[in-house]
Amino acid sequence: MSGGAYARKTASIILCEIDLTKTGNGEKSALPLPQDALWYKDAVIYQVHVRTFFDTNADGIGDFRGLAQKLDYLQELGINALWLMPFFPSPLRDDGYDIADYTSVHPNYGNLDDFKVFLQAAHERGIRVIVEMVLNHTSDQHPWFQESRSSRDNPRRDWYVWSDSDTKYHGVRIIFVDTELSNWAWDPVSKSYYWHRFFSHQPDLNYDNPAVREEMWKVMQFWLDLGVDGFRLDAVPYLVEREGTSCENLPETHAVLTELRAKLDKFYPGKMLLAEANQWPADLRAYFGDGDEFHMAFHFPLMPRMFMGLKLEDRKPITEILKQTPQIPPLCQWCLFLRNHDELTLEMVTDMERDYMYDQYARDRHMRINVGIRRRLAPLLDNDRRRIELMNGLLMSLPGTPIIYYGDEIGMGDNIFLGDRNGVRTPMQWEGGWNGGFSTADPESLYSPLMLNPVYGYQAVNVQAQKRFDHSLLSWMKRIIKVRKSTPVFGQGSIEFLYPANHRILAYVRQSEKETILAVNNLSNSAQAVELDLRRFKGNILIEMFGRNIFPRIGDLPYLLTMGAYQFYWFRLRRI
Amino acid sequence: MAEESVLTDEFVRQLIYVGEADILIGVPTYNNAETVGQVVQTIRAGLLKYFPRERAVIVNADGGSRDQTPDLVRGASISDAQRSADFQALRTLHCISAEYPGEPSTGTALRTILASAELLRASACAVVSPESTSIEPEWIERLLRPVFQGNFDFITPLYRRHKFDGLLMRNLVYPMTRAFYGKRVKEPYAAEFSFSGALGNHFLAQEIWTHEAGRTGTEISLTISAITGGFRLAQSFLGVKPHVDARSADLIAAMRQTVGALFWSLEPNFSLWSSNHDSQSIPTLNAGEEVTLEPLRINRKRLLGIFHSGVAELEPVLKQILSPPTLSELQRIAALAEDDFSYADDLWARTVYEFAASYHKSVISRDHIIQALAPLYRGRAFTFLVENREASADELQQNVENFCLTCERLKPSLVELWNGRK
Numbered sequence: 001m002s003g004g005a006y007a008r009k010t011a012s013i014i015l016c017e018i019d020l021t022k023t024g025n026g027e028k029s030a031l032p033l034p035q036d037a038l039w040y041k042d043a044v045i046y047q048v049h050v051r052t053f054f055d056t057n058a059d060g061i062g063d064f065r066g067l068a069q070k071l072d073y074l075q076e077l078g079i080n081a082l083w084l085m086p087f088f089p090s091p092l093r094d095d096g097y098d099i100a101d102y103t104s105v106h107p108n109y110g111n112l113d114d115f116k117v118f119l120q121a122a123h124e125r126g127i128r129v130i131v132e133m134v135l136n137h138t139s140d141q142h143p144w145f146q147e148s149r150s151s152r153d154n155p156r157r158d159w160y161v162w163s164d165s166d167t168k169y170h171g172v173r174i175i176f177v178d179t180e181l182s183n184w185a186w187d188p189v190s191k192s193y194y195w196h197r198f199f200s201h202q203p204d205l206n207y208d209n210p211a212v213r214e215e216m217w218k219v220m221q222f223w224l225d226l227g228v229d230g231f232r233l234d235a236v237p238y239l240v241e242r243e244g245t246s247c248e249n250l251p252e253t254h255a256v257l258t259e260l261r262a263k264l265d266k267f268y269p270g271k272m273l274l275a276e277a278n279q280w281p282a283d284l285r286a287y288f289g290d291g292d293e294f295h296m297a298f299h300f301p302l303m304p305r306m307f308m309g310l311k312l313e314d315r316k317p318i319t320e321i322l323k324q325t326p327q328i329p330p331l332c333q334w335c336l337f338l339r340n341h342d343e344l345t346l347e348m349v350t351d352m353e354r355d356y357m358y359d360q361y362a363r364d365r366h367m368r369i370n371v372g373i374r375r376r377l378a379p380l381l382d383n384d385r386r387r388i389e390l391m392n393g394l395l396m397s398l399p400g401t402p403i404i405y406y407g408d409e410i411g412m413g414d415n416i417f418l419g420d421r422n423g424v425r426t427p428m429q430w431e432g433g434w435n436g437g438f439s440t441a442d443p444e445s446l447y448s449p450l451m452l453n454p455v456y457g458y459q460a461v462n463v464q465a466q467k468r469f470d471h472s473l474l475s476w477m478k479r480i481i482k483v484r485k486s487t488p489v490f491g492q493g494s495i496e497f498l499y500p501a502n503h504r505i506l507a508y509v510r511q512s513e514k515e516t517i518l519a520v521n522n523l524s525n526s527a528q529a530v531e532l533d534l535r536r537f538k539g540n541i542l543i544e545m546f547g548r549n550i551f552p553r554i555g556d557l558p559y560l561l562t563m564g565a566y567q568f569y570w571f572r573l574r575r576i
Numbered sequence: 577m578a579e580e581s582v583l584t585d586e587f588v589r590q591l592i593y594v595g596e597a598d599i600l601i602g603v604p605t606y607n608n609a610e611t612v613g614q615v616v617q618t619i620r621a622g623l624l625k626y627f628p629r630e631r632a633v634i635v636n637a638d639g640g641s642r643d644q645t646p647d648l649v650r651g652a653s654i655s656d657a658q659r660s661a662d663f664q665a666l667r668t669l670h671c672i673s674a675e676y677p678g679e680p681s682t683g684t685a686l687r688t689i690l691a692s693a694e695l696l697r698a699s700a701c702a703v704v705s706p707e708s709t710s711i712e713p714e715w716i717e718r719l720l721r722p723v724f725q726g727n728f729d730f731i732t733p734l735y736r737r738h739k740f741d742g743l744l745m746r747n748l749v750y751p752m753t754r755a756f757y758g759k760r761v762k763e764p765y766a767a768e769f770s771f772s773g774a775l776g777n778h779f780l781a782q783e784i785w786t787h788e789a790g791r792t793g794t795e796i797s798l799t800i801s802a803i804t805g806g807f808r809l810a811q812s813f814l815g816v817k818p819h820v821d822a823r824s825a826d827l828i829a830a831m832r833q834t835v836g837a838l839f840w841s842l843e844p845n846f847s848l849w850s851s852n853h854d855s856q857s858i859p860t861l862n863a864g865e866e867v868t869l870e871p872l873r874i875n876r877k878r879l880l881g882i883f884h885s886g887v888a889e890l891e892p893v894l895k896q897i898l899s900p901p902t903l904s905e906l907q908r909i910a911a912l913a914e915d916d917f918s919y920a921d922d923l924w925a926r927t928v929y930e931f932a933a934s935y936h937k938s939v940i941s942r943d944h945i946i947q948a949l950a951p952l953y954r955g956r957a958f959t960f961l962v963e964n965r966e967a968s969a970d971e972l973q974q975n976v977e978n979f980c981l982t983c984e985r986l987k988p989s990l991v992e993l994w995n996g997r998k
Contacts, residue, residue: 312629314666314667314668315656316655317666320656321661352628499657500593501589503670528595
């Protein structure tokens with residue numbers, strides 16, 4: 001890594017003075033937020049890559065100072081947690097998921113001090129910060145790997161998974177089928193093969209080696225001491241390999257994770273671990289352990305089925321996958337998302353469902369990558385405001401913690417011709433002027449071209465324009481987040497599905513000891529009538545949560561609702 | 577007073593929840609618990625296999641079954657309310673059941689199905705008999721695909737039958753429908769068929785529902801409506817149709833539903849059929865072997881006996897229906913020994929045409945006319961069995977074709993009779 005890129009950063013950004021406190025390691029830590037052990041359950045998370053958000057030094061790349069400057073925007077949006085994608089030094093051959101130094105900041109984005117300033121500023125606004133941590137593999141440029149490959153006698157030789165042949169662990173699936181032919185790659189330096197589950201430039205660490213486990217814990221400690229609130233642990237099913245297995249979800253992998261969690265609870269209570277494990281619900285369940293592994297995990301199989309249910313106008317895919325979802329320990333939580341920085345993965349669907357999804361959402365081959373669809377939310381939904389609202393309504397009301405992918409709150413588009421998944425990683429669109437307000441650099445020097453087309457381009461879709469109008473998508477997103485946060489039921493309550501005869505209506509009751517909320521969603525593009533069996537709530541009146549209007553009291557008869565196309569209701573039930 | 581709806585409020589409520597459908601399959605039933613379960617499960621399998629993405633519904637129009645028929649149909653539903661998830665199905669499959677008012681009637685059942693199709697805006701519909709236990713999932717594909725793709729509006733079936741099955745069809749209904757309306761629809765009165773939403777709506781708007789004859793023979797009326805309305809027809813080979821032993825009571829009912837409806841249709845369509853002079857084939861899809869030849873016991877003596885007694889006992893009636901030469905010829909062959917008996921193509925075609933003309937003129941009660949044709953038909957059936965006893969499949973098909981050509985050739989005689997005083 002060269003420091004040249006960062007040396008070019010000259011813009012002077014004045015941020016508020018921050019109060020730093022010493023940690024046991026001598027590092028300074030941002031002031032912690034108030035203790036709330038279940039904060040992750042009530043959170044609304046915003047996912048962003050520093051690079052994409054705001055450039056303060058005119059080098060065409062977003063940076064931590066820029067992200068800090070935009071915290072007011074995020075606070076106004078209403079989110080209360082940020083998930084930062086990898087910002088570590090890296091050759092950037094996989095968008096930063098190929099880390100070359102775990103305890104520093106890539107010079108493109110600033111330096112460690114910038115990070116600390118940002119973290120403090122976020123905490124001051126009540127926004128927690130979740131940091132990406134790639135445990136499974138490093139970049140092949142990481143000094144550990146350079147040492148490991150240098151000779152078979154090197155002390156770090158056993159930090160990676162080496163073999164003299166490429167036949168070990170035969171039959172283990174290849175994840176990046178579009179680019180990789182094998183999970184083994186030949187290293188001409190040490191004249192042997194190394195194991196990699198992702199790109200061949202990302203050698204897997206050897207978690208059978210206690211020194212590796214200890215070193216990765218030290219890495220986590222480094223960031224925890226600075227004050228981060230949690231980690232999103234990348235690619236966790238693949239930590240340990242065993243012959244004759246799929247090398248996924250192995251008990252030995254869970255043992256590694258349990259060990260990490262125990263240390264976290266002991267030394268850093270209140271911090272959170274979020275698992276990225278693209279698995280079926282039954283396999284995912286194990287990552288919660290007995291409440292002693294992950295606090296949260298992404299619900300990967302639900303996401304494509306939400307899109308499927310919408311296109312089919314049928315709640316079946318959604319209710320069935322949630323019925324298949326096992327109970328998780330009380331302190332654990334699912335993470336829900338509509339879109340993220342990766343493709344809309346179709347690994348966790350049947351072949352028939354995958355074909356359907358491709359035909360409905362990715363007819364153009366350019367839209368497909370690996371086993372998924374590389375598109376943003378708005379284009380996936382044909383820029384249909386009603387469908388965008390409905391999907392966000394589901395995201396915010398189904399059981400779990402919602403994650404909003406940056407730019408989706410204003411309906412940003414994608415550029416499927418940019419290669420890999422870069423089409424959904426274009427600069428944030430702040431305004432209609434120079435570079436969409438993202439950077440003052442020459443447009444040619446931006447890390448990625450801006451969206452330019454008349455429908456999704458920055459002149460049509462930007463924060464400034466949407467701030468002006470109450471009916472903009474941005475304003476609507478602020479409202480729904482506010483309503484979501486008005487009650488802990490959405491984050492912590494139970495769910496019970498109603499099964500009205502009209503299969504286009506997805507209705508469920510979210511309930512806590514103190515509160516009951518009824519969510520009714522019309523998945524269809526036409527008006528629908530639905531009768532709900534609410535007799536056990538007889539006597540309650542319904543209060544619509546957005547307008548706070550009163551609906552008729554529940555009686556003995558089925559409760560009749562008529563709903564417009566793609567409309568949804570959230571009702572608070574009150575016995576008055 | 578407004579006409580009573582065939583759809584009950586409860587059924588309309590069910591339709592509301594089905595919403596819009598791409599495909600509708602109607603199953604008319606009345607106490608079919610023995611077979612309907614297997615049939616609807618096969619329909620369901622066909623829908624899942626061949627139309628997994630389409631919005632489909634199975635509509636059971638029931639005549640008031642006292643067994644478990646409606647429950648068995650509803651049991652084929654695919655719903656998220658069921659205990660276990662069904663990942664083989666993309667969507668919900670509604671199987672709904674309506675008990676229509678009045679007596680059990682195929683006409684009312686079909687009307688219920690048509691009305692459902694219109695309300696659900698189904699683009700492709702099929703009707704399947706609850707007794708078709710030989711049904712395969714492929715039948716659903718073969719019936720519905722041509723309509724669903726928009727290539728055709730009406731698909732009639734072709735079955736693999738024993739050469740002595742479907743005698744009424746081969747000796748009367750097919751040849752006469754073909755002669756009258758100019759289209760070679762081999763199964764104009766079928767237990768299985770499919771139609772487009774457009775044809776369904778067109779048929780539902782016809783006058784037939786207010787007439788007894790129309791209500792009785794709705795299947796053949798639908799075929800005729802498809803032809804006269806200029807809709808696109810094809811026939812699709814489905815598979816084996818098992819042999820069913822027909823009882824004599826069933827024959828009268830079958831005659832009413834087929835010949836009665838066919839004769840009744842001649843009134844409003846005179847200008848069309850009277851100007852047709854030949855016939856055209858319609859496309860055949862998924863062609864297959866239509867005739868099987870395995871041994872089959874049929875009581876031919878009984879057929880001839882009924883013919884003899886009919887000609888003798890019904891002479892006063894037949895005198896009013898038939899011309900003297902035709903009646904005389906019938907009486908002549910009735911006197912022949914069994915080995916010499918032959919009810920030839922010409923005579924049989926002339927007989928039917930004279931019955932049609934008498935029906936038109938209502939020389940006696942129309943229902944009596946239809947009933948009087950039944951014993952004569954048995955004589956014709958006897959001849960068909962004897963003449964084709966050793967026939968190969970091709971020979972049998974050729975014999976049927978020859979009779980059809982005879983009917984077409986003699987049709988001008990009906991036009992003459994139609995306009996004549998008697």
